[in-house]
Amino acid sequence: MDKHTFSRLGGSAINEIELQERLLMLDQIVVHHQRFLDLYQVIQDCHIFKKGAAILGETGAGKSTLFKTYESRYPKETKVKTVNNHKIEYDIVPVLRVELDSNSKPQNVASKMLQKLGDPFYDKGTEKQLTSRVKEHIKDAEVELLIIDELQHLIDTDTQRVIRKAADWLKQLLNDLNLPIIFGGIMEDAKRIFASNKQLDERFPYKPTFYGFKYVTEEQKKEFRGFLKSIDYQLPLAEHSSIYDPYLSEKIYYATLGIPRTLSHLLHHSVKTALKAGKDKLDERDLQYGFSLLSLETRPKVVNPFHGKAFDLKVALEKEKEKPSKN
Numbered sequence: 001m002d003k004h005t006f007s008r009l010g011g012s013a014i015n016e017i018e019l020q021e022r023l024l025m026l027d028q029i030v031v032h033h034q035r036f037l038d039l040y041q042v043i044q045d046c047h048i049f050k051k052g053a054a055i056l057g058e059t060g061a062g063k064s065t066l067f068k069t070y071e072s073r074y075p076k077e078t079k080v081k082t083v084n085n086h087k088i089e090y091d092i093v094p095v096l097r098v099e100l101d102s103n104s105k106p107q108n109v110a111s112k113m114l115q116k117l118g119d120p121f122y123d124k125g126t127e128k129q130l131t132s133r134v135k136e137h138i139k140d141a142e143v144e145l146l147i148i149d150e151l152q153h154l155i156d157t158d159t160q161r162v163i164r165k166a167a168d169w170l171k172q173l174l175n176d177l178n179l180p181i182i183f184g185g186i187m188e189d190a191k192r193i194f195a196s197n198k199q200l201d202e203r204f205p206y207k208p209t210f211y212g213f214k215y216v217t218e219e220q221k222k223e224f225r226g227f228l229k230s231i232d233y234q235l236p237l238a239e240h241s242s243i244y245d246p247y248l249s250e251k252i253y254y255a256t257l258g259i260p261r262t263l264s265h266l267l268h269h270s271v272k273t274a275l276k277a278g279k280d281k282l283d284e285r286d287l288q289y290g291f292s293l294l295s296l297e298t299r300p301k302v303v304n305p306f307h308g309k310a311f312d313l314k315v316a317l318e319k320e321k322e323k324p325s326k327n
């Protein structure tokens, strides 16, 4: 794979417009790593063989990125038909992907679907009217696959209870439509939703997991480093950085725990500071600064590993877990 060519900065700070352009490119990097490809295949199989699957996992592992990638392979098309001598434009939507919002009611879910199906009056009507329009539009738009992401939002944020009304509505809709469905969401919450709704659960006998990367066995290290290497090729910098060298990849693993979202934040800050300093590749100091801007609330004892010295991942992870000594 060739590195995309970016103009060399050679020490002079980047201008604001180019900075924004390059950061946008950074945020759009999608690596087709092994787990990504395996789960892409799961979606494809569901689509072709008309089955359902729930792809659950840790937050930030890449579920929504995968769904967006799949959706983009089957783009919306506008067609024209003639009804009573009038030409009417309508949308063909082979893959309908919606993300649930927190504390969704059935109306909200229906509205979201209608909006994606191109209904200009997507938020007008009662729950019943919206629901029957969803069913009609899904047929007219020749939807072949439905992807419902962020399923965990069927849990109420205040009471932590499953929002039964929305869950039941969704179950009923799926029964009426008889379409292959992919659900995506955070593992623990989604499991609670399925546990509380047996009929919904039965429609999804297959629930593969989207994990973050691990870094214990040689195989896992190779995989994570391969991921970093693909990202390095696409970084919006003129030269290669060495983020996939064992020295830095181990530190990057510690900083991110193998979660692509955390990595993306780390790189965003690091690349930004490098570009502003007119650098053409990342070095450890950029990562040190990038790390200092991360908010890792769930890891109160995490330390900045990008200190320029040797680093032992196992020791560092154990140290982070230690209880404070009593004195």
Ligand SMILES: Nc1ncnc2c1ncn2[C@@H]1O[C@H](COP(=O)(O)OP(=O)(O)O)[C@@H](O)[C@H]1O
Residues within 6 Å of the ligand: 027, 029, 030, 031, 032, 033, 036, 057, 058, 059, 060, 061, 062, 063, 064, 065, 066, 260, 261, 262, 264
């Ligand atoms: N395959 C990938 N390649 C590169 N970056 C990725 C990939 N998957 C996820 N990311 C990064 O992680 C971020 C969070 O991913 P997302 O798909 O929203 O996770 P989830 O839906 O599992 O919580 C993305 O915005 C992107 O920056």
Ligand SMILES: [Mg+2]
Residues within 6 Å of the ligand: 063, 064, 065, 149, 150
């Ligand atoms: Mg998501």
